Amino acid sequence: xxxxxxxxxxxxxxxxxxxxxxxxxxxxxxxxxxxxxxxxxxxxxxxxxxxxxxxxxxxxxxxxxxxxxxxxxxxxxxxxxxxxxxxxxxxxxxxxxxxxxxxxxxxxxxxxxxxxxxxxxxxxxxxxxxxxxxxxxxxxxxxxxxxxxxxxxxxxxxxxxxxxxxxxxxxxxxxxxxxxxxxxx
Numbered sequence: 001x002x003x004x005x006x007x008x009x010x011x012x013x014x015x016x017x018x019x020x021x022x023x024x025x026x027x028x029x030x031x032x033x034x035x036x037x038x039x040x041x042x043x044x045x046x047x048x049x050x051x052x053x054x055x056x057x058x059x060x061x062x063x064x065x066x067x068x069x070x071x072x073x074x075x076x077x078x079x080x081x082x083x084x085x086x087x088x089x090x091x092x093x094x095x096x097x098x099x100x101x102x103x104x105x106x107x108x109x110x111x112x113x114x115x116x117x118x119x120x121x122x123x124x125x126x127x128x129x130x131x132x133x134x135x136x137x138x139x140x141x142x143x144x145x146x147x148x149x150x151x152x153x154x155x156x157x158x159x160x161x162x163x164x165x166x167x168x169x170x171x172x173x174x175x176x177x178x179x180x181x182x183x184x185x
Contacts, residue, residue, distance in 0.1 A: 005030035006068040007171065009163040010061075010080050011156050013146040017086035021054040023145050024157045025061045025084075027068070028164035035164060036064045039157045042148040051090075058087045065096055071185055072171045074121045074163075075107040081185050101185045106167060109174045125166045128173045134162045 007028040014020025024039040038057045048055050061084060065071065073080050081103065088095040110119045117123065122132040135158065144152035 003069045004067065005070045005072060006036070006065075007072045007164045007167040008065070008076060008080060009073070009160055009167060010083060011142070011145075011160050012083060013142060015079075017083045018090065021051075021146070022057050022061065022084070022087055023054070023142065023153065024160045025057065025064075026157075026160045026164045027064050027071070028161075028168055030168065035161055036067070037157065037161065039153050040145075040148065041153075042150075045148045054087060055091050055093075058084065058091060059093050062088055062093055062095060065101060065185070068101060070102050070104065072104045072106065072167060074105065074167050074170070077103060077105045077108065077183070096185060098184045099182075102182045103185045104171065104175070104178075104181060104183075106170050106174060109178050110170075113174065113177045121163060121166055121170070124170050129166075129169050132166065134166050135159045 007030070008025070010025045011023045012020045013023055021040065025037065027036040029035070038060050040054055040057055044053050044056055085095050106124065107119050110116065110124050114124070114127075116127055122134050125132040125134065135155075137159070138155075141152040141155045145156045
């Protein structure tokens with residue numbers, strides 16, 4: 001039976017999960033065009049308390065994570081996965097238990113197996129794929145997105161989608177240089 005692999009990235013309003021919220025997430029299905037995704041809305045901002053604006057998004061993200069056997073991230077072991085886990089625990093949303101889903105992290109692979117001037121996603125993508133498709137992080141969009149600005153949230157979600165497409169491209173280039181890990185999310 002083929003392992004179900006997803007490529008995960010989140011965008012957040014702050015680098016610390018007890019101070020910020022998840023603005024959007026994307027999980028690209030391996031080899032397919034499909035991307036599971038969600039973004040906060042003005043309705044979320046009105047419905048939930050300020051420290052739980054992302055409750056609906058986090059619940060759907062956890063539900064989508066459970067559809068995969070392996071989740072691939074970039075710097076996800078240190079950021080995305082702990083952030084999601086923290087937000088879920090704060091809001092009482094059951095997070096997948098240890099060992100139920102495993103993780104590959106392209107940041108870890110690149111750091112150990114490549115010699116680049118940076119292990120940022122766009123640097124790796126340019127080096128291995130010839131060009132980077134991802135958009136630039138522009139703070140004004142993340143600030144406006146935290147307030148529910150539709151144009152900003154559209155930009156953030158587009159950025160998020162391009163990150164998971166880039167992530168799959170990079171993982172496909174690097175996966176054969178490491179043993180399969182079963183590091184739990």
